Amino acid sequence: MKLSNFFISLFLLPLGLLFAQDEDYKSNFEKGLKAYNNKEYASAVKYYETSLSTAYRSPEAYNNLGLAYFKTADIGKAILSFERALRMRPGYTSARKNLKAAQQYIDTKLKKSGGFWLFSFWGSIGLMLTSFSWSLLFFLLFFSASAAFLLRYLKLNERLSFVGLRLGIIFLVLSFICFGFARSAASAQFDKNLAIITSVRAGVRTAPGLDGEDIMIVSSGVKVKVQEEMGDWFKVRLDNAVVGWVPAKTLEKI
Amino acid sequence: MRYLLILTLFCCSLAAYAQKVVFRADCNAKDVVVNNPFKVSFVLENSEVKNISFPKFEKDGFSVVQGPINESKYTNINGKSSSSENYVFLLAPKKVGKLTLGPAKVVTSRGKVLSTKSIEINSVASGKNSEAGNDNLPAGISGKVIYRMVPSTESAVPGEQVNVDMKVYTQLDLASVGMTLEPKSKQVDLLPLNYNDNETSVDVINGRQFASKTLYRFSFIAGSPGTVEISPSKIEFVQAYSSNPFSRRETLSVMSNTLSIEVKAFKNEPSTFSGAVGKFEMFATLEKTGINSDDFLNVVLTVSGVGDLKKISGIPIKFGKKGEKPFEIYPPKIVENLQETAVGKSGIRDFIYRLEPNAIGNFEMRPTFTYFDIELRRFVTIDTVIPVRVLQGKKVLGKSVPMESDSEAQKITLSFGEAVSKANWRKPGTPFYGSLFFWILFFLPIILFITLAASKVYLKKRYEIMVKQRALTKANRDLNENLKNALMHLTASDAPAFYQAISEAFKNFLGKKLKIPKAEMSKEMMAEKLEGLVDEDKIRSLTRIMKICELSVFAGQDNKQAMQLVYDDSTELFAIFTKTFS
Numbered sequence: 001m002k003l004s005n006f007f008i009s010l011f012l013l014p015l016g017l018l019f020a021q022d023e024d025y026k027s028n029f030e031k032g033l034k035a036y037n038n039k040e041y042a043s044a045v046k047y048y049e050t051s052l053s054t055a056y057r058s059p060e061a062y063n064n065l066g067l068a069y070f071k072t073a074d075i076g077k078a079i080l081s082f083e084r085a086l087r088m089r090p091g092y093t094s095a096r097k098n099l100k101a102a103q104q105y106i107d108t109k110l111k112k113s114g115g116f117w118l119f120s121f122w123g124s125i126g127l128m129l130t131s132f133s134w135s136l137l138f139f140l141l142f143f144s145a146s147a148a149f150l151l152r153y154l155k156l157n158e159r160l161s162f163v164g165l166r167l168g169i170i171f172l173v174l175s176f177i178c179f180g181f182a183r184s185a186a187s188a189q190f191d192k193n194l195a196i197i198t199s200v201r202a203g204v205r206t207a208p209g210l211d212g213e214d215i216m217i218v219s220s221g222v223k224v225k226v227q228e229e230m231g232d233w234f235k236v237r238l239d240n241a242v243v244g245w246v247p248a249k250t251l252e253k254i
Numbered sequence: 255m256r257y258l259l260i261l262t263l264f265c266c267s268l269a270a271y272a273q274k275v276v277f278r279a280d281c282n283a284k285d286v287v288v289n290n291p292f293k294v295s296f297v298l299e300n301s302e303v304k305n306i307s308f309p310k311f312e313k314d315g316f317s318v319v320q321g322p323i324n325e326s327k328y329t330n331i332n333g334k335s336s337s338s339e340n341y342v343f344l345l346a347p348k349k350v351g352k353l354t355l356g357p358a359k360v361v362t363s364r365g366k367v368l369s370t371k372s373i374e375i376n377s378v379a380s381g382k383n384s385e386a387g388n389d390n391l392p393a394g395i396s397g398k399v400i401y402r403m404v405p406s407t408e409s410a411v412p413g414e415q416v417n418v419d420m421k422v423y424t425q426l427d428l429a430s431v432g433m434t435l436e437p438k439s440k441q442v443d444l445l446p447l448n449y450n451d452n453e454t455s456v457d458v459i460n461g462r463q464f465a466s467k468t469l470y471r472f473s474f475i476a477g478s479p480g481t482v483e484i485s486p487s488k489i490e491f492v493q494a495y496s497s498n499p500f501s502r503r504e505t506l507s508v509m510s511n512t513l514s515i516e517v518k519a520f521k522n523e524p525s526t527f528s529g530a531v532g533k534f535e536m537f538a539t540l541e542k543t544g545i546n547s548d549d550f551l552n553v554v555l556t557v558s559g560v561g562d563l564k565k566i567s568g569i570p571i572k573f574g575k576k577g578e579k580p581f582e583i584y585p586p587k588i589v590e591n592l593q594e595t596a597v598g599k600s601g602i603r604d605f606i607y608r609l610e611p612n613a614i615g616n617f618e619m620r621p622t623f624t625y626f627d628i629e630l631r632r633f634v635t636i637d638t639v640i641p642v643r644v645l646q647g648k649k650v651l652g653k654s655v656p657m658e659s660d661s662e663a664q665k666i667t668l669s670f671g672e673a674v675s676k677a678n679w680r681k682p683g684t685p686f687y688g689s690l691f692f693w694i695l696f697f698l699p700i701i702l703f704i705t706l707a708a709s710k711v712y713l714k715k716r717y718e719i720m721v722k723q724r725a726l727t728k729a730n731r732d733l734n735e736n737l738k739n740a741l742m743h744l745t746a747s748d749a750p751a752f753y754q755a756i757s758e759a760f761k762n763f764l765g766k767k768l769k770i771p772k773a774e775m776s777k778e779m780m781a782e783k784l785e786g787l788v789d790e791d792k793i794r795s796l797t798r799i800m801k802i803c804e805l806s807v808f809a810g811q812d813n814k815q816a817m818q819l820v821y822d823d824s825t826e827l828f829a830i831f832t833k834t835f836s
Contacts, residue, residue: 057680059677070670073544097671100668101669132687189685190685
C-alpha cells in the first residue's frame with residue numbers, strides 16, 4: 001500500500017466508524033421495536049439499551065425502553081427510562097402518561113411532605129417546555145422590553161415615550177417569569193442528583209454501612225435526591241422528607 | 255532482600271494491628287470448697303501490657319495460693335497473627351458464701367485502658383466422703399474418682415438432639431484413662447461426637463472439690479414419647495501410688511451411673527410445624543419480585559441452624575386470602591450442607607421452589623416455618639411477607655385474581671401507551687440555560703443601555719465644552735480688537751479714546767467671562783466676581799486701571815508715558831485673565 005493511500009485510509013476510518021455507529025443505533029432501535037411488537041420483551045430491552053449506549057439519545061427510544069422494561073416486570077428500570085425520556089423532552093406527553101402508569105406499581109407509596117402548593121404549581125408549568133424553549137422566550141421578551149425602554153430613553157416623541165415605558169415594564173415582568181420557568185425546567189432537566197431505586201428493595205439506613213440502623217425499606221421505582229456520596233453509599237432524601245443512606249448499587253441516577 | 259524483610263515485618267505488624275484487642279478473665283470454677291484452689295486467668299489478646307492491676311484478692315475474700323504466672327503466646331496461621339499475654343492465679347476462697355472477684359485493669363502499649371468483668375464464685379463448706387465404698391476402688395482412693403454421664407437435658411421432645419457427656423471427677427492424678435465399656439440404649443442410637451475438652455474444670459460434689467473433665471460426648475435423637483434408658487459406661491485408669499516411676503502402679507476401673515431421659519409428646523402442636531427441633535433461622539431469596547405470565551418465579555427458602563435439618567421436608571408457602579391459588583407450586587429441589595460438629599447436627603438446607611403463575615396481579619407470598627426451640631422450650635414460627643407481581647405476558651391466564659387488598663387493585667387505572675415507531679436522535683449537549691452564551695445575551699441589552707447613557711453624557715459634555723470654547727474665542731477676538739484700537743489711540747496720543755478702548759476691553763472681556771449683565775457692570779462688580787479666581791494684587795491693579803480710565807473722562811490724562819504704563823499693565827492682566835478662564 002502506498003503511503004498516501006495509508007494516510008487517506010487513516011483519515012477515512014473514523015469517518016466510517018462514525019457513520020457505522022450512526023446506522024447502528026438506528027438499526028438497533030428498529031430491532032427493539034420489532035422485538036417488542038413480537039412480545040420478545042427481554043430482547044427489546046437489549047436492543048434499546050444497545051441503541052442508547054452510543055453518543056446519541058432519543059426520548060422516544062427511552063420511552064420504548066421503559067415500556068419494554070415494564071413488560072419484563074422491572075418497574076425501577078421502567079420508571080428510570082420514562083424519567084430519562086422526560087428529561088430530554090419535558091413536554092413529552094406519552095412518556096409522562098407511561099411514567100404515571102408505571103408509578104402505580106411502586107410498592108412504597110410516599111406522601112410528599114412540606115411543599116407549598118405554589119411551588120409545585122410553578123414546577124409543573126416549568127415542565128411544560130424545555131429549559132431551552134423557556135430561555136428563548138425569556139430573551140424574546142427581554143429584548144422587546146429593552147427596545148421599548150430604548151424608545152422611552154430616546155424620547156423621539158411624547159406618545160412613543162409613553163407607550164415605550166409601559167410596554168417595557170410589561171415585557172420585563174413577563175421575561176423574568178419566563179426566566180424563572182427556564183431555571184425550574186433546567187433544574188428538572190439537568191439535575192444530576194435525581195435518582196431512581198432500581199433494586200427490588202433498598203434499606204434506608206441511618207449511617208453509611210451495615211452498622212447503620214434501618215429507617216425504612218423502599219421499593220424499586222422510588223425517586224430520590226442524592227445529597228452526598230461516600231464510597232459505595234449515597235445519602236438520599238425521599239419525597240416524605242426522610243433522609244438516609246442507601247447502597248450505591250441500589251439506585252441509578254436519571 | 256533487606257527491603258523484602260522490612261516489608262514483610264511491616265505487613266505482619268499491620269496484620270497484628272488489625273486484630274481486635276481483648277482483655278478478659280477466665281475462671282475454671284463456679285462452685286468451690288472453702289480453702290480449695292481454683293484457677294483464674296487474666297488474658298490480654300493482640301496487644302502488649304504497659305501496666306496491669308489485678309483485683310484486691312484479699313479484700314474480695316480470696317487468698318493467693320500461687321501466681322501470677324505469666325505466659326505469652328504468639329501465633330501466625332496463614333499470615334493471620336495473634337498474640338496473648340496471660341496472668342494465671344491459683345486462688346482459694348477464705349470464707350463460705352457467694353464471693354465476687356472484682357475486675358482487673360490493664361493499660362495497653364497503645365494507651366488503651368481495658369478492664370475485665372467481675373467473677374462470681376460460690377464458696378461452699380467442706381463435706382465428708384460419702385461416695386466412699388460405693389465403687390469398686392480400693393480403700394484410700396474410694397470415692398476420689400467419680401465417673402458420670404451428664405445429659406444436655408433431663409426431658410426431651412421427639413426429634414430433639416440430646417448430648418450425653420462422659421465426665422470424670424477426680425481428686426487424684428490419673429493416667430491412661432480410657433473407656434472400656436460404651437454406653438448403650440435399646441430405644442435410641444447413641445453416636446459418639448468428635449469432642450475435645452482441653453480445659454480441666456473445678457466441680458463440687460457433696461461438699462468435696464474435684465477436678466473434672468469431659469472425656470467423651472455421645473448424642474442421640476429422641477424418638478417417640480417414653481423413657482430413654484442408657485446403660486452405664488466404664489473407664490479404666492492407671493493409679494500410681496508415689497511419684498517414683500518404679501513404684502507400684504495399678505489399673506483400676508470405675509462405672510458410671512445409669513441414665514434415664516424422659517421423652518415427652520408435644521403439646522398444642524401447630525399445623526405448620528415442620529418437625530424440626532433445635533435452633534434455626536430462615537430467610538428467603540428471590541431473583542425478582544415481578545414476573546410476567548410467561549415466566550416462572552424461583553424462590554429459595556434457606557433454613558440454617560443446629561438440629562436435625564433432615565426432618566424438614568418442605569416449607570409451606572401461602573398467598574393472601576384463604577383458598578387463593580395464584581401460583582402452581584412445584585415440589586422443591588433441596589440443596590444441603592449438613593455437618594456433625596461438637597454440638598451435634600447442624601448445617602444449611604436450601605429449598606428451591608418453582609412457582610408458575612395462575613393469575614395476574616399483585617400477591618403477598620408468605621412462607622412459614624415452624625420449629626420447636628430447644629432453648630425457649632416452645633414452638634417458634636418464622637414467617638415473612640414477600641410482595642410478588644405478575645404482569646400480563648404473551649400467555650393469557652384464565653383468571654385474574656385481585657391483589658390481597660382489593661382497594662389497591664382498583665388504584666391501578668392508568669394504562670400504558672404504545673411503543674413509538676419513529677425516534678428523534680440527538681447528541682446530548684450542554685444546557686443553554688446558564689451557559690456563557692446565555693449570560694452574554696442576558697447582559698447584552700444592559701451593556702447597550704449603559705453604553706448609550708455614557709455616550710449621551712459624553713456628547714453633552716463635549717457640546718458644552720465646544721460652546722464654551724467658542725465663547726472664549728469670541729471674547730479673545732473682541733479683546734484683541736479692543737487692544738488693537740487702544741494701541742492705535744496710544745500711538746496717536748488720543749488719551750480719551752485710549753482709556754475708553756482699555757475700559758471697553760475689560761468690560762467686554764470680563765462681562766462675558768464672569769457673566770455680568772451690562773446694567774450691573776462696574777469696577778466693584780468686577781472686583782467682587784474676580785475674588786478667589788485671581789490674586790488680590792491683580793484685582794487691585796484692575797481697579798486702579800479702571801479708576802484711571804474713569805478719571806480720564808473728566809480730566810485730561812494725555813501723558814504718553816502713563817498711557818504706555820496702563821497699556822502694559824492691561825496686556826499683562828489680560829494675559830493672566832485669559833489663562834484663568836481658558
